[in-house]
Amino acid sequence: MDLLPDEAQQEVIASTAALLAKELPVSRLRDSFSTGPERLSDSLWRTFAELGWFGLGLAEDLGGVGFGAVEEVLLARELGRALAPPSVIATLLAARCAARAPDGQRRDALLRGTLRAGWAEPVGEAEIGSRVRGRFQLIDAHGTQLLFAANASGAALLDVEAARGEPAACLDDAVSLAAATIDAPALAFVPAAREPLALRAALLTAAALTGIAEAARDQAARYANERVQFGRPIGAFQAIKHRCADMAVRAEVAWQQTAYAVLALRESLADAAFQVASAKAIAAQAALESSASNVQVHGGYGFTVEYDAQLLVKRAHVYERLAGSRTQQLAAVLAAPAPL
């Protein structure tokens, strides 16, 4: 048993982080309050596809890279840290959904990067099966051809045209949002009994939220070291340094639980659903609280769009909603049988 990444996994982390730092620095989103939702260029999307990101955890005979859920989680954590559009993770999940349905043609198009998927997140009760019915929020679905929807019954792919929604402004300017009532056949459907894709989705959002919590911690520590007041870096004052320490605790708690949960899911342990729900609930709290605390550390600057602190707060709220909110996850945690 080993909860720390091995050398190959550290390589996945390092190469992903290096590419994202170059292609998607968080500061790129500072103007999104005026430029609106972000859509990554086709060439960058193809780069992701060529790196195998959309099939990272998919077996090679299904067109994937042949890694597993662990490497997907490591990728999602870096995507969260870089505030990459949530549709990257939706597309990865959509490719898996297509592969398991099976729908080889869509799978290949998603893996090649010629099809993209956004999120269709149920609002209240929704029916997800070979037909999909209910109220949904479409999140980061502009400029995508497909929607990924999942709940405890299974996961489905939908044609984005089947869900013409009512656009709304999202609190995160860089992410598109629409409210939609859907009643349409699924293009592909994977029942939860075949594979619990809703759990995988929750886990990947937990990893992305952990990445945001870590980014908040690192931004705060950097600023606390640089900003001088009363003749000292503000990080010397306990009011600030203890805030930063609490962010480090939250990030560590969120990451270790996410790491354990992905292993539990990979090994199909009896308590995997409980572990995943715990990870999502804890990572969401970590991202929300640490990103808020990071704004406070930045003082007045943190309240402006000229600094990145506010971007983390907003993205944390988006991921908190995706694949089951914190409240829903906590209900699942308490409903689960007593852990072993």
Added chain:
Amino acid sequence: MDLDVTAEDRAFRDEVRAWLRENVPRELRPEIGPEARAFDLAWQRRQFDGGWAGVAWPKEYGGRGLSLLQQMIWFEEYARAGGPYIGTCFVGINHAGPTLIARGSDAQKTFHLPKILRGDVVWCQGFSEPSAGSDLASLKTRAVLDGDELVVTGQKIWTSFAQLADYQELLVRTSSEGRKHHGITWVICDMKSPGIEVRPIVTMSGGAEFCEVFYENVRIPVANVVGKIDDGWSVAMSTLGFERGTGFIPEQMALAAEVEELIAEARVRIGPDGRRPAIADDEIARRLAQLRAEVAALRAMTLATVSRARRQPVPGPEGSLTKIFFSDIRQRIYKLAMEILGADALVLTGMADGWTRSYLRSYAATLGGGTSEIQRNIVAERILGLPKDVTK
């Protein structure tokens, strides 16, 4: 990253489970006094005789020489089997033992380690002083070299079980030259030495295990110095590193059982509306769920600590992350218990049982082993690289 459990580990778990089922004491652990000492030592002896003392300690000192993961399996099963709190054996097993293994001389190891494991002796800690709490390095208890002895005069405080202990891990000032972290010496003090006076302090939870210890010209052989004279700070930091790193694993494991017990309590007790069980209350349910998720995360952090310890034998500052989280959860469990208990929250039962007693005791969680404020300083300065305190 993997959860691979070897056949050997699985067999080990089965063996542990079977042994604990037969051997865990059925009677409640006496909370105080010589009865507590007798109980703890007898139970330690029983574990030793069964081959279970010091699962991860080196074989040459009577341990079993197994992996830290197997040690954790032991603690996990121990908590599940309802094994008693380690009590008076805590300092010997979790502080002095690991410190001696890492920093002691061969003679010290050969003499003390088997005694600790066999349950022959109780150790206590002599670190804090009335004016040296969080600022531990400002300690003043003086030791003057006289031939091959150190002559110690001064006072220690917050020494649990001093009145029951045979030995003490004692920090003394051997030099006032230079930085205050220099000139401290870590020494083994025989508690029967002439010139030692122990005064118990009653705590808010009713226990009197806490003591002040006074030293007047107490003579300690220089051979009892662990590490070098004047270099005790680094030895003390490894002692505290063990405490924060792996010393709390059994208690972390025990917290999970507490949360499950509290959930069971909330299902049977009438809640705040006077009609339905407490768990039907949304806020109580949410807080229970949160705690259940958090003790799962605490276990994951512990597994990470064990994974880290394999790469790095002396724990680093990461232990403080776990300590902060653990202490906070512990207090929130008992605060929630007080709400679930309703009117019964005011009723104090025996010394050794009841949610209310545990609630009062939980105030110590963010104080003992370094306050959570000091732990936050460690995390901020040593992990995040923030500047030192203004006062340093």
